[in-house]
Amino acid sequence: MTRQSDTLETEHRDIIDALFGFVDKAVAPLEEKHQELLSEPTRVFDDRGLMSPEYLEVSRQVRELSAEAGFYSLYGAEELGGGNLSATGIVAVQEAMHHRYGPERTLVHESVIPSPFTNGLSPLLLKLDEDVLAERLDDIRRGTSTLCFALSEPDAGSDVFNLRTRATQVEDGWVINGQKQWISNAAHAAHAFVFAVTDPEAVKERRGGITCFFVDTGTEGFSVDAGIPMMGARGSNATIISLTDLRVSSRQIVGERGAALKLALGGISRGRLTMSATCIGLARWALDMSVEYANTRRTFGRKIGDHQMVQAKLAEMAMEIYLCHSAVLRTAEMVDAGKASVKETSIVKARCTEMVGKVLDEAIQIHGGLGLTNELGLEAGYRYARMLRIPDGTSEIQRRTIAKRLLSGDLAL
Template identity: 55%
Template sequence: MNFEIPADTRDIADGLISFIDRFVVPLENAHSDLLATERTRTDERGILVPAVRDLQRTVRKASADAGFYTLFGDPSLGGGGLGEGALAHIQERLNHTYGPPRTLIHEVVIPSVFTNGATPLLLELQPHLRDRHIAAIVSGESTLCFGLSEAGAGSDPQRMRTTAVKDGDEWVINGSKQWITNAAYADFCILFAITDPEAARARRGGITAFFVDTRSEGFECTGIIPLLGQAGSNVGIVSIDELRVPDDHIIGTPNRGLTLALLGISKGRLSMSGMCVGLAQWALDLSLDYAQQRETFDVPIAQHQMIQAKLAEMAIDIYAAKSAVARTAWMVESGQPTRKETSIVKALTTEMLGRVTDSAIQIHGAMGLTNELRIEEAWRLARIVRIPDGTAEIQRRAIALQLLRGDAAL
């Protein structure tokens, strides 16, 4: 068991950081007034203004040209095929370097590994759809959203109420989706609906995935959902009203859509876990610098034991989380069952980030509460990420069930 990061993965991460510093950061600087705050970036509805969306498209396409946008996609889709270990390391490095989400960097240079970009779900499309759409998707010209969650069906997607009824060679879909990332901007949606109500009620499948053009009549993003005081958001609500989708737009096997939706759990949770580890290290770096500069009672606060204890606790938290992520990524790449372990790292890293960012604010005192240092932004994000991709409580339930089934090795 060797957790050393391979040299080629380190080189890719270095290249990614170099690309961002050379191409994206100058764009940020050139459009600093536009990107300054959420109020300048978004309109009265909380949706990114066209100028910002154009900049994001420019970054996506440049990232694709440089080979970063599809790093984790299947090679048959033009992706780099990198595995879970590289995913965790690169997300850690990205977030350690750049901190909390920046409009032209996070989820733009590298999209979600399962719900956008070169997602493996595209392999399940009919050949004529792949031929027609893959090039635009992997080039960053077009983007996706993942229409699974609903107002009453988040952690328990089988409770969804969106239905699809066969009508000739088409399906008529009605319902709504909520908490959908990129809903307001996506060109296509991977949309899930009940196609066999009896099987769905019995929790034996009955849910089908469809590939939907978001410009279709009957598909509309009706609003966005600001989180924790945000003025804008990347999360939206989708209304589906008499949406007609051709039968050949089914993704994979009919009534087996939920199986497809769950295929991305390992990568999704490891990506988020790597992000949390990197962002926690960013917060620790700021705290170390500040503690050695800020003075009270004629000495740097780093000399006070209470501050030293906080710094040490932050390091303990980060080290434990980083180690757990590395081991879990290794297990996934080795082909071992990791249902328990991916739940462990998702709960561990998101809660760790909350503790670390809270300590960072405390070490910085009043400065930690200001927008200027962005620590409060990291702290708010830490609270948010304990909910998506399975809440902390759902993770504990999954862990306990695996333990009780005999999967008790740690």
């Protein structure tokens, strides 16, 4: 059954149709060929929770095919050779892909259009020294090499001013020491954005003092200590890394010295909106399936969709999705219009990640025992949805941001 969004604008529909065509023609045959590998989580992830070499090879093929077809860098900036898709375009594509393909098509979701933190044309690349970028850009754009974003640490997740990683200036550059935790893709990335304290006094006063360095992961002193197996890990591929006397040049500073948090938040903000659209797509996928099941499964001599309690569940799911969907579209329009949307992005990130959890929970309930078997992917979707409330700022941190904006006078709603 085709589950195509019926709310997409025509300009985005063309892109989406082309993407669906690419997935069906180029990715589906690879999925079919590697079906045994892809259906066995212990072959996709090793016992350290890291992607296996077999899986990485297929993922590289998809990335490179997608780059050739022009989809891989669709969300990237024009200056980097990307497709420069608008925020409304990105949310439309992201929603449509998850609506159509559900939670389990890992290759489709992770490798066709990448998360800008781990693959592809990260907005942070725009702030890189021209020569440093020039040497590496082609491979990044073509999906031959990938990235990681190393901000979080054992004692610094929500509270980034608690960073312990230090970069000390020496005669010919900087020396970085510290440990990072939860870093997606670090075990396979060619390059890392590493965030380190360069001005402890400014950090103590919470007014900056953190600098981002672009590091080649093959540099001496960069090591991956462990993978972290995780719930709902559809390719989250999280790691702990150590930076030991890692030497970098001043040309490897990304953006301005001491101003990295602003830079990081800019990227994270975009990620939050994209994640919200993912939630809408997944929730619609689960609702479609629940409606179909309610129209066919029979108990007590009638379809379960004739029971009022099942009807109420379907209605609640639709109500939640509709409201979240409208809010995501409105926020994307604000971003495209260049309006400040910090509060609005936090509102949709918190609400959409919570909404998709509730919708998947009800979808499992409507499917009874079948919902728990993962025959239809609902169980995997439920675990994936649960994961989304933590990265890119927890639900509590989003509420903190919303309240701070309100208390400082931003009451527009």
